[in-house]
Amino acid sequence: MLRDEGLIVTSPLRIQTLDLLWLAPFAAGTGYTLTKDNSIMQDLGSNPSREKNFNDVSNVLGIYAPVAYSGIGYIASSIRHDEHLRETSILAGEAQVDALILNKALEYAVNRQDPKQGDRTGRFWPHGLKSWPDGTSMPSEHAMNVWAFARVVAGEYPGWRTQAIVYSMATTVSFSRVLARQHFPSDVIVGSTMGYLIGGLVVHHRAAGLSGLSLASIQTANGRGFEISYNFGGQHSSN
Template structure:
């Protein structure tokens, strides 16, 4: 536990140091643009981690709703998992393969890295910025979920234990007790949400979001996560992307669809009902 605390303290100091402004790159210098972008990757992470310290009443209210929604789903995790097992075999294997592979960190960084490098070498600032957003969001979410897994120690469905079984506080990852949160859901939806910022059409956004949700749902079907793990991770990925994108607004002249309608996410509660409402 002391080692874990030391790591967290070191991370806090590291991100505090990275919070300094990154000077603008010298034009027409590929290396300068690369170092500028990588500085923004890490500064964007630090910015997203620091946002709770600046929250006001509305932000804390949203966090309270997220917590309440996660707890509501926690109460029905076992029932939802048992229900998915009734039709799990009817899901095409190709969808399952996509769900497992796309949310994998190695495959994720191959994709996000390709987006960034394409923008860098073609001197497309908007694509460069998109790559920075993708890499920074994935890294921020990935680090956060790895630390959280070790602290929470929640049993996976495939462990055979109930959703309320925990083996918390381990420096080393304990497999089958690392369900919360879902890294696959976080990485996949972060990408979908960030890429969705490129488009004004609500139909394209909805299609991207749907594809981005597949890995999380596949992980529920195959017993790697509970539905509350996936729901919380999806909401958290939105927060991370929005925070980093706000930071990048100050670093790049290219903006994303300034006239677009904002996306409104809200939790819906009713008799025997809990869900997420998305308005474009």
């Protein structure tokens, strides 16, 4: 994961001309949405019941389900001896941790108030350093987490049904965060895009040389025992 974070942080140094094909629309779309954030939220209005329902939906689909998939999937893969499921579960969990680390760093750096804070206009650094942090609205943590998860699962299981399920799930979370008045639309756009990119990075840079701890039951001369192993990016050691 430290390697992942290093790749993420230094990614601007590796931007190529072709990257402008998505960077330019992303920057333009985010900038335009920033100018419309307040009017969109005003048109949406306030409805406590609706906001609670969509907040619950986004919590389940954006955080609980992806985390549960990684844990349950890993256990199931050990029982079924399914290496593909094991790899997907580990990579999905890794992508979520990467997303969480980057999200927290950006939230405190951007310091934007959410739609329910202050004058409800989503101000950045509203009081300077006096009361920092004043807000953690940008980027959306739920959106970043679920899109990182969805990108990994879709990359490991590229069938259209799987992609339809995980990307529909991620899209639902993104819209739900706005409808719950937890984030402005631009917060969700940034979170969703960055989550998708993090998931893609994990799939491309880690899948071939999966690393991490594994625990397996083995037969020894003294009966049943356990083997703990760690894969150092291709090198395998065990005890």
